[in-house]
Amino acid sequence: MTRITRRQALAGIGAAGAAALAKPNLARAAGGEVTVWWSQGFYQQENKAIINAMADWEKRTGTKVNLSFMTDPDLITKLTAGMQTGDVPDLVHCVTADRFLVPRAAWNDQLEDVTDVLDTQKAEFIPTALKASRYYNAGQKKYSIYSVPIKCSTVMNNVWRPLVQEAGFTDADIPKTQDAFYDFFQVVQDKLRGKGKRIFGLGYSMATKEADSGNLFAAFLVAYGGEKIVLPDGKLNIDDPTVRKAAVTALDRLTTPYKKGYVPPGAINWGDVDNNNAFYARQVVMTPNATISVAVAQSDKADQYYKELVTYGRPLGNDGKPMLGILAVSPCFIPKGAKNLDGGKALLRDFIQPESLNSYLKETRARYLPVMMKNIKEDPYWTDPNDPHRPVAVQAGLIQPTLPNWMNYNPAYAQVLSEQIWIQAEANITQKNMGIEQAVDEVAARMKVMFEKYQIG
Amino acid sequence: MSLARTARLSRWFSHTTVAIVSIVLLLWTLLPIYNIIRVSLQAKEEVLSSSVLPLAPSLIAFDTVIHQAYWLLSTFWSQMGNSFYIGITVALLTLIIGSLTSFVIGRMRTSKGWMLTHAALLTYTIPMSFLAIPFYSIMGKYGLINNPIAVIAVEVTFATPYAIFIFQQYGASIPMELDEAARIDGASPPQIFFRVYLPLMAPALVAIGTYALLLSWNEYLYAFLLLSGGSVVTVPVALGKFLAGDEAPWNLLMAAAIIYALPPLIIYYGFRRKMTGGLTMGGVKG
Numbered sequence: 001m002t003r004i005t006r007r008q009a010l011a012g013i014g015a016a017g018a019a020a021l022a023k024p025n026l027a028r029a030a031g032g033e034v035t036v037w038w039s040q041g042f043y044q045q046e047n048k049a050i051i052n053a054m055a056d057w058e059k060r061t062g063t064k065v066n067l068s069f070m071t072d073p074d075l076i077t078k079l080t081a082g083m084q085t086g087d088v089p090d091l092v093h094c095v096t097a098d099r100f101l102v103p104r105a106a107w108n109d110q111l112e113d114v115t116d117v118l119d120t121q122k123a124e125f126i127p128t129a130l131k132a133s134r135y136y137n138a139g140q141k142k143y144s145i146y147s148v149p150i151k152c153s154t155v156m157n158n159v160w161r162p163l164v165q166e167a168g169f170t171d172a173d174i175p176k177t178q179d180a181f182y183d184f185f186q187v188v189q190d191k192l193r194g195k196g197k198r199i200f201g202l203g204y205s206m207a208t209k210e211a212d213s214g215n216l217f218a219a220f221l222v223a224y225g226g227e228k229i230v231l232p233d234g235k236l237n238i239d240d241p242t243v244r245k246a247a248v249t250a251l252d253r254l255t256t257p258y259k260k261g262y263v264p265p266g267a268i269n270w271g272d273v274d275n276n277n278a279f280y281a282r283q284v285v286m287t288p289n290a291t292i293s294v295a296v297a298q299s300d301k302a303d304q305y306y307k308e309l310v311t312y313g314r315p316l317g318n319d320g321k322p323m324l325g326i327l328a329v330s331p332c333f334i335p336k337g338a339k340n341l342d343g344g345k346a347l348l349r350d351f352i353q354p355e356s357l358n359s360y361l362k363e364t365r366a367r368y369l370p371v372m373m374k375n376i377k378e379d380p381y382w383t384d385p386n387d388p389h390r391p392v393a394v395q396a397g398l399i400q401p402t403l404p405n406w407m408n409y410n411p412a413y414a415q416v417l418s419e420q421i422w423i424q425a426e427a428n429i430t431q432k433n434m435g436i437e438q439a440v441d442e443v444a445a446r447m448k449v450m451f452e453k454y455q456i457g
Numbered sequence: 458m459s460l461a462r463t464a465r466l467s468r469w470f471s472h473t474t475v476a477i478v479s480i481v482l483l484l485w486t487l488l489p490i491y492n493i494i495r496v497s498l499q500a501k502e503e504v505l506s507s508s509v510l511p512l513a514p515s516l517i518a519f520d521t522v523i524h525q526a527y528w529l530l531s532t533f534w535s536q537m538g539n540s541f542y543i544g545i546t547v548a549l550l551t552l553i554i555g556s557l558t559s560f561v562i563g564r565m566r567t568s569k570g571w572m573l574t575h576a577a578l579l580t581y582t583i584p585m586s587f588l589a590i591p592f593y594s595i596m597g598k599y600g601l602i603n604n605p606i607a608v609i610a611v612e613v614t615f616a617t618p619y620a621i622f623i624f625q626q627y628g629a630s631i632p633m634e635l636d637e638a639a640r641i642d643g644a645s646p647p648q649i650f651f652r653v654y655l656p657l658m659a660p661a662l663v664a665i666g667t668y669a670l671l672l673s674w675n676e677y678l679y680a681f682l683l684l685s686g687g688s689v690v691t692v693p694v695a696l697g698k699f700l701a702g703d704e705a706p707w708n709l710l711m712a713a714a715i716i717y718a719l720p721p722l723i724i725y726y727g728f729r730r731k732m733t734g735g736l737t738m739g740g741v742k743g
Contacts, residue, residue, distance in 0.1 A: 037685070042702035044528035068685035071701035074694075078682055085594035087602065273705040280502055 033064040034343040035089040037079065039096075039330075040069040042293055042367065049363030050093075057350055063343055072096045079335065083110050088335035090344030093150060095330045096211055098132065100418060102331055103411035106135035106146040107454065112334040112341060115145040117348050121372070124354055125149060129371040132329035132404035136234065136411065136456055147331030148348055151361055151368035154325045154397040155219040157181075157312040158279060158294040159286040163199070167191035167285075171310065178223050178323070179253070181315040185286050186262045192285070201262045203275045203287030204254060208420040208427060210272040215290045217422045218326045218405065220250035223317065227324050227403055234410035234456030238444045247440050251422075255429040255436070268427060290328060293367045295389040311389040313396030327402035329371065366390050369397045412447070412454040421446050497711035504707045518712035527709055529698055532688065537717070540691040543605050544674045547612040551669035552662055554613065555620030560650050562621075563628045564636055574625055577618035585615060586678060593682055607683040608691075612676060616669040627661040628654070663728045667721075674721055692717045 036054065041047040047069055054065040068089075070078065075094050079101065082088040094101065105111050118125070118133060125133075129149035136143050161171065167188040175181050182202065189201030205212035221229065226246030228237050237243055257263050264278060276294050279287045287294065295311055298304045317323045332351070334344045350356065358375040361368060366382070376382045376394055383391050406413040416422070425439040496504055498514040520526075525533050562570035592611050593602075601607040631654070639649050655662070681694045692713070699710045 040698055040701045047528075069698075070681070070685070071698055074681045074697065078685075081590045081593045081682060082597075084590045085597055087593070087597035271700065273700065273702060277504060277705065277707070281504065 032340060032343060033066055034091060034340050034347050035066045035068075036091045036093075036344075036347070037068050037070060037075055037089045038093045039075060040071050041364065043297060043365070046364040046367070049360050052363065053351065053356065053360050054347075057347055061346070063347075065347070072100075076101050083335055083337070086337045088337045090338040090340045091332060091334055091347055093330070093332045097333065098147070098329055098331050099211070099214075099405060099407055099414050102147050102333055103135055103407040103414040105333075105335070106144075107138045107411045109137055109139035110336050111135075111146040112336055112338065112345075113144050113146060114148055114334060114345065114348070117345050117352070118145045118148050120349050121352050121354070124372040124374050126152075126371055126373055126398060128152075128327045128402045128404055129329050132327065132408050133331070134408055136454075138454075141457070147333040148352060149329045149371040150332050150352070150357065152327050152329045152371050152397060153291040153368050153393075154327050154402060155215050155288050155290055155314070156292055156393055156396060157286055157288050157315075158292075159185075159310045159312060160279070160282060161308050161310050163192065163282065163285045164188055166195070166197075174312070176316050177320060178315045178318050180318075181312075182253070182257070186257060186260075188285050189262055199282070200264045200284045201286070202257050203278055203284030204258065204263045204267055205270050205272070205275045205288075206254070206258060206263065206267045206423065206426050206430070207270045207274075208423045212270070212272045212275060212288075212290060213423045213426075214417050214420065215326070215328065216288050217250060217254065217426070219288070219314070220254055221246055221422075222324050222326055222403070223314070224249040224253075226250065230406035230409045230413055232409055234454075236410070236412070236447060236451040238447055244440060244444075247443070248436050251425060251429060251436050251439060255426050258426075258430050268430065291367050292389045292393045296365050296367045299365060306388060309389070311392045313392050314400065322400050325396060325400060325402050326405055327397060328405060330368065366393075369393055373398065410451065410454055410456060412451040415450045416447055419446075419450075493711045493714060496707050497715055499708050501706050501708055518706075518708040519716070521709055522713045522716055527706065529695065530709065530713060533692070533695070533713065535688065536690055536692045536695045539605060539689060540674060540693075540717070541720070543608050543612070543676075543680075543691060544670045546609050547616060547673040548666045548670040550609070550613045551616040551620050552666050554617050555624050555665060556655065556658060556662065557650070558617075558621045559624030559628055560654055563625050564633070564649070564654060565646065574621055577621050580615075580618050589678060589682055592679065596683055602683060603685050603689060605684065605689055608673070608676065608679055611679045611683070612669070612673040616665075616672050620665045620669065623665055624658065624661055627658060631657050667725055667728060670724065671721055 038050055041050075051067065054067050057063070058065050072094055075092070076097065079088065079092060079094070083105065102111065118130075122130070129152060132152075133145045133147050133149055134143050135146045137146070159174070164171070164174070168191060169184075169188065173184075175184050185201035187201075189199060192199045205216055207213050221227075224246035226243045228240060229243050229247075231237050238247070258267065264283060266278075267275070270278070272290075275284070275287045275289065276297070278284050279294060280298075292311055295305060295309045298309060314323050314325045332348055334341065334348070338344050351360075354372050354374045357372065358370060358379055361370055361375070362379075362381060370376060370382065376398060381390075382394050385391065407417065421443050425434075425443050428434040428439050428442070429436055495509075495511055497518050498511045498516070500513065500515070500517075503512055522530055522533060525531050558573070561567055562573060592607075596602055596604075596607040596610075601610075635653055635657075636649050639653050644652065675693060676691070677693045677697065680691045681697065684690050684694065696710060696713055696717070699705050
């Protein structure tokens with residue numbers, strides 16, 4: 001009889017242990033479950049809405065859904081790790097992935113092409129949402145569909161009506177055009193300060209972190225004619241005189257009020273939540289925000305929601321004409337290496353049925369807008385004239401002209417946003433007294449380096 | 458001016474300088490803690506106000522946390538349990554592995570034992586965050602993602618080298634004659650370990666146990682990376698979720714943070730007496 005040595009016995013125990021530990025993983029793959037990672041909601045209803053939607057799909061298909069909620073930064077970090085190691089979920093929804101993950105993952109061929117999923121509802125999606133689903137794959141040297149739009153939003157302006165009234169004005173006094181609109185709140189601040197109130201007129205986010213500052217700058221850049229900073233063929237166009245002038249004006253219009261004391265000094269450190277909190281604390285008279293969440297979060301306080309909080313969309317251009325706006329589109333996507341690709345696609349196909357999406361968005365209290373006009377046309381909920389906020393957001397995001405963010409044309413712009421170079425320029429102007437022209441020069445030089453790395457075609 | 462007067466003035470100047478520097482340092486250290494307490498006593502709307510004192514202080518935030526009456530805190534105590542489970546297990550495993558290793562290397566005079574200590578310390582040349590992806594990969598292969606064992610394994614890996622190093626340094630101060638005396642009296646190596654070595658190592662054990670506990674108690678990166686589901690996450694990961702929304706209730710966040718900080722404080726100050734007790738226990742008895 002062969003005698004087993006102690007070393008052989010230990011190796012055998014080790015191998016058996018490893019096999020036992022590996023077993024659950026294999027079981028998961030064979031079990032036909034779908035693993036879903038989802039951006040944590042801003043309030044409970046958002047999570048509940050998706051839990052209900054997944055439970056409904058589980059019931060109808062008999063396929064188990066392993067659903068995990070994570071904050072956007074955690075989700076992106078975890079997914080980046082997962083894409084390196086091959087351990088990825090079967091379906092992901094991440095609100096800020098449209099800028100911080102999908103463009104470069106698509107470029108690096110790390111995402112599944114979901115054209116077949118999107119095609120099932122192609123006729124329903126609004127044109128900007130369709131454009132926002134398209135990314136460039138450097139390996140295949142072509143644009144394709146790597147994300148499916150779920151919801152969208154555009155920069156809105158939130159105003160405290162009682163504070164405007166306290167300054168001696170009414171809603172009708174608030175100007176409609178870009179410069180006059182924002183300048184008005186400087187006057188409101190002066191009036192309220194005259195009454196002894198420690199208050200700021202403008203709640204501009206100006207921190208080199210998270211998304212609000214970048215959204216605000218992009219809105220201003222487009223407002224002053226900078227929409228062609230990146231062309232649809234992916235080429236950088238920063239040296240175009242119109243674009244450059246727009247960049248200079250946008251930086252000037254954002255930084256000058258700060259330097260004059262019309263924006264809280266702490267705004268250069270605000271995270272996405274902090275302008276909301278400053279607004280709720282009535283530290284600022286108005287604040288721009290990416291969605292109507294400022295009002296929606298207060299919907300259980302009827303007086304505030306219906307009487308005190310006013311939501312304005314994009315002002316008109318200084319020429320009195322409607323302006324373009326950036327539409328931020330939140331994506332669902334499937335990383336390459338998903339263990340249950342068919343399951344992930346089936347779930348996504350089901351989820352983007354117009355009725356399903358509409359029901360989900362309504363359950364989330366409509367913080368985000370639908371990406372399908374059918375929802376707007378067929379469901380009066382979105383245009384309810386008794387609601388002071390939703391129809392305004394619909395008008396700004398879905399009726400007025402919009403364009404996708406520039407990383408859909410070239411992933412280099414995702415790096416521009418990740419590195420917050422525009423906001424860094426704001427900081428250089430406000431903190432280091434750098435000239436605006438010089439700040440734009442620095443941004444342009446940095447952008448050219450970034451775009452060198454991402455040559456389209 | 459007389460010499461005595463000059464000396465008095467110099468002493469006064471020296472004392473005043475020390476006092477001013479101490480006050481500045483004290484304020485610098487205590488201000489963040491004061492802010493945490495202040496915010497936890499304020500209403501949500503008041504958090505960003507410029508008042509130094511809470512306008513209408515209340516314990517509502519603590520009550521909300523204790524009764525899990527906010528959606529992001531609905532499983533707070535379960536998460537606290539996860540933190541305890543991970544923290545205590547990491548501390549125990551680190552102590553067991555560290556003390557046994559240092560005993561074998563230091564007291565049993567294993568050939569080339571020093572190489573193990575040095576090799577273990579080399580792991581500190583690589584920052585913890587750099588190993589996140591390799592660890593994620595390993596845990597994924599073993600099916601341990603979303604299992605607290607994954608976080609425990611990682612934390613023990615990081616805590617053990619330091620534990621071995623400290624135990625060895627501390628153990629070197631315990632005379633070998635004690636081991637030899639015990640051996641002459643017929644004690645086996647396990648008996649020497651449990652009856653001689655461990656009691657004399659008590660201060661170091663307490664220090665390292667506290668270190669390992671705090672390391673895992675405050676861990677965020679590996680906890681969120683390796684644990685996804687709501688039922689297994691630890692408190693730091695759960696508190697991180699507060700910062701995702703457009704209306705972060707800072708008062709609840711701070712109240713939860715204060716409650717979460719209490720157990721390590723209690724453990725640390727509870728065991729601190731043992732630490733000094735161990736130090737004064739001495740090596741020779743009877």
